[in-house]
Amino acid sequence: MTAKSDLPQGTLDLLILKVAALGPVHGYAIAQRLQQVTRDVVQVPQGSLYPALHRLENRGLLAAGWKDTETGREAKFYRLTRKGRAQLEAESASWQRLTQAVGLILKLSEGGAQ
Amino acid sequence: MNWWQRLARRGKLEEQLDKEMRFHLDQHTADLIVQGHHPAEARRQARLALGGTEQVKEQCRDARGTRWLEDLWQDFRYAARALRQRPGFTAVSAVTLAIGIGASTAIFSAVNPILFEPLPYPGASRIMMIWDTFQGVRCDVTFHTYRELAARSHSFEASAALEAWQPTRTDGTSAAQPERFDGQSVSAAYFRALGVAPALGRDFQAADDRFKGPHVTILSDALWRRRFAGDSAIVGRQITLDGDLYTVIGVMPRGFDNVLAPSAELWAPLQYDAGNVTNYESGDWGHHLHMVARLRPGLGVDQARQELNAIARAKVGEFPRPPFASLEHGLLVNPLQGEVTRGVKPVLLAVIGAVVLVLLIASVNVTNLLLARGAQRRGEFSMRAALGAARSRLIRQLLTESLLLSFLGGALGMVVAELGVEALVALSPAGLPRVDAIAVNGAVFAFAFGVTALAGLLVGLIPALYASRADLVAGIQQGSRRTAGGRQWTRRALVVSEVALAIVLLVSAGLLFRSLDRLFAVPRDSMPRTCSPCKCSITATDSTTATCGAGSSRRPWTRRATFRAFGRRHSPACCR
Numbered sequence A: 001m002t003a004k005s006d007l008p009q010g011t012l013d014l015l016i017l018k019v020a021a022l023g024p025v026h027g028y029a030i031a032q033r034l035q036q037v038t039r040d041v042v043q044v045p046q047g048s049l050y051p052a053l054h055r056l057e058n059r060g061l062l063a064a065g066w067k068d069t070e071t072g073r074e075a076k077f078y079r080l081t082r083k084g085r086a087q088l089e090a091e092s093a094s095w096q097r098l099t100q101a102v103g104l105i106l107k108l109s110e111g112g113a114q
Numbered sequence B: 001m002n003w004w005q006r007l008a009r010r011g012k013l014e015e016q017l018d019k020e021m022r023f024h025l026d027q028h029t030a031d032l033i034v035q036g037h038h039p040a041e042a043r044r045q046a047r048l049a050l051g052g053t054e055q056v057k058e059q060c061r062d063a064r065g066t067r068w069l070e071d072l073w074q075d076f077r078y079a080a081r082a083l084r085q086r087p088g089f090t091a092v093s094a095v096t097l098a099i100g101i102g103a104s105t106a107i108f109s110a111v112n113p114i115l116f117e118p119l120p121y122p123g124a125s126r127i128m129m130i131w132d133t134f135q136g137v138r139c140d141v142t143f144h145t146y147r148e149l150a151a152r153s154h155s156f157e158a159s160a161a162l163e164a165w166q167p168t169r170t171d172g173t174s175a176a177q178p179e180r181f182d183g184q185s186v187s188a189a190y191f192r193a194l195g196v197a198p199a200l201g202r203d204f205q206a207a208d209d210r211f212k213g214p215h216v217t218i219l220s221d222a223l224w225r226r227r228f229a230g231d232s233a234i235v236g237r238q239i240t241l242d243g244d245l246y247t248v249i250g251v252m253p254r255g256f257d258n259v260l261a262p263s264a265e266l267w268a269p270l271q272y273d274a275g276n277v278t279n280y281e282s283g284d285w286g287h288h289l290h291m292v293a294r295l296r297p298g299l300g301v302d303q304a305r306q307e308l309n310a311i312a313r314a315k316v317g318e319f320p321r322p323p324f325a326s327l328e329h330g331l332l333v334n335p336l337q338g339e340v341t342r343g344v345k346p347v348l349l350a351v352i353g354a355v356v357l358v359l360l361i362a363s364v365n366v367t368n369l370l371l372a373r374g375a376q377r378r379g380e381f382s383m384r385a386a387l388g389a390a391r392s393r394l395i396r397q398l399l400t401e402s403l404l405l406s407f408l409g410g411a412l413g414m415v416v417a418e419l420g421v422e423a424l425v426a427l428s429p430a431g432l433p434r435v436d437a438i439a440v441n442g443a444v445f446a447f448a449f450g451v452t453a454l455a456g457l458l459v460g461l462i463p464a465l466y467a468s469r470a471d472l473v474a475g476i477q478q479g480s481r482r483t484a485g486g487r488q489w490t491r492r493a494l495v496v497s498e499v500a501l502a503i504v505l506l507v508s509a510g511l512l513f514r515s516l517d518r519l520f521a522v523p524r525d526s527m528p529r530t531c532s533p534c535k536c537s538i539t540a541t542d543s544t545t546a547t548c549g550a551g552s553s554r555r556p557w558t559r560r561a562t563f564r565a566f567g568r569r570h571s572p573a574c575c576r
Helices: A011-021 A027-037 A046-058 A082-113 B003-008 B010-034 B039-050 B053-063 B067-085 B087-116 B143-152 B190-194 B221-228 B301-313 B336-341 B345-376 B378-386 B391-427 B442-467 B472-478 B485-519 B542-548 B556-567
Strands: A062-068 A074-080 B127-134 B137-139 B156-165 B183-186 B216-219 B238-241 B244-251 B266-269 B290-295 B331-335
Touching: A011 A027, A011 A046, A011 A062, A011 A074, A011 A082, A027 A046, A027 A074, A027 B010, A046 A062, A046 A074, A046 B010, A046 B039, A046 B053, A074 A082, A074 B010, B010 B039, B010 B053, B039 B053, B053 B067, B067 B087, B067 B391, B087 B336, B087 B345, B087 B391, B087 B442, B127 B301, B127 B336, B143 B156, B143 B290, B143 B301, B156 B190, B183 B190, B190 B290, B216 B221, B301 B331, B331 B336, B345 B378, B345 B391, B345 B442, B345 B485, B378 B391, B391 B442, B442 B485
Parallel strands: B183 B266, B216 B244
Antiparallel strands: A062 A074, B127 B137, B127 B290, B127 B331, B156 B183, B156 B290, B216 B266, B238 B244
């Protein structure tokens, strides 16, 4: 079993928004999907998932409603609001910039060693 | 959903949160069972993965952003329960606070319009009063001084001289019963200087205010409604005053507050003789006129003062001056606001001081009661602290309790204030300016609210700090049976300060009573009467007018008196 990395600070919100952007989804499904997509590389703390969902709902980035799942149970589904979409775009852009910059710096140090 | 809705739907939100958590756990458990786990083991793993349902829920509640409000609501309900449990204590504390808050609110509502609110005129800060001085003491101006200043100065938009006038009406509905009114004789620009125009008819014009000019009068709204049934056909009608026919040319607006003579109900032009300048024996040279003037916009009081005093120093041939009105001692130019409150300000401030003392004593009393109660409830607080309540949380809860108590007192206090204001208005001495403006209004409510909140915090802080002091073991074991030495000390200090405050209050109340007695001992209108001989009151009938009448058709007796009192002695003896 490989060691799991912790999720960098502040990225959980971004990941939740991204998952919610694909369509209305309940909390458990978000947890599942994050787990699957990251292939268990990243530790997604289930305990922080719900506070984050409530916080995003409170800020108006997500909207929530109760609907039946395919198994017939009622669950709280979250979907992205217009504001949430804007936030997602802004945050992914900034994430891309950041990782690119970090990548460049890492490459630079390799070049320096040659 | 705003925070208020969120608070109101708290129960529903809790239910939903619970349901959401349950769904997650069930779903996870089901998945784990499918993967081949034993149901009990699956349940356990699902729980572990989520990491403590209660903690997650608590974090979700925090995420709602209304935590402080929910806590407040909880504290409030708890406080209400605690107060209900001890009705005697609650009643005594609330009534004590009600007296303090009610008294200070009532006094504030009386003092606010007099001392702090601007006078009820547009640009009130530009209205000035001008006084002659004699050896540093202020005195009224003479008509010719007024005339000279009005003609030579450029600081004012409008200036006016005025004096009391008490005409008797003889053509009332009950013809046999003449009725005397309080009124004022004023220069044509009087109402313009105040910035108020008649609501009906027209204002005085320069043509009205000349020697032997037309007999015209403007009525107050109250007189118009009382005696003429608010009939708008009054303008142009004639009424008999002091035996002469006066034409009513206007009615002042309803809200017009004539601070210079609150009881005045009708006005007539001054109509002094401007031509008789060198007859220094004439009544026109008597120091018996108030002078008001409105500064031009943008001009300061100091500029006006300098200009008028420059005029006073530079005598010109066109305006001769007798030795007793030489203006050599300079002129005073003061804002009307200060002039109106000049006599009553120190007394009113002393009354406020007294009432603040009453409030303080009430607060100290309630503080003491709360301290005693805190000692009784020591066990309760220790228990709460032991269960994990932070000290700040305990203090917040106790402050909520004392605030609730003070607002209970505040609500009762408003009743006290309402009654107090009625009593104050009914008992107010005749000389108190702006009595009509005394009422419980928005500003008064705001004041009462502020005082109440302050009292609540003041009263609750010391008991809260003491009760929340962490001494868990002793607190739980001994509960209410022992009082710590420290608290004894505080309570003694409180009793001492209470007695000290009471003594200060007693002494100042005695002094206050003396000053009030002196202040209102002499009947007067809103301004200090500088010339008491002017305020002679005779019920003028045709015969007295005939006996006294000489020169002017109005105020014959008054003119004579002025003449005798001041003309002969050739010095402003009326100054005081």
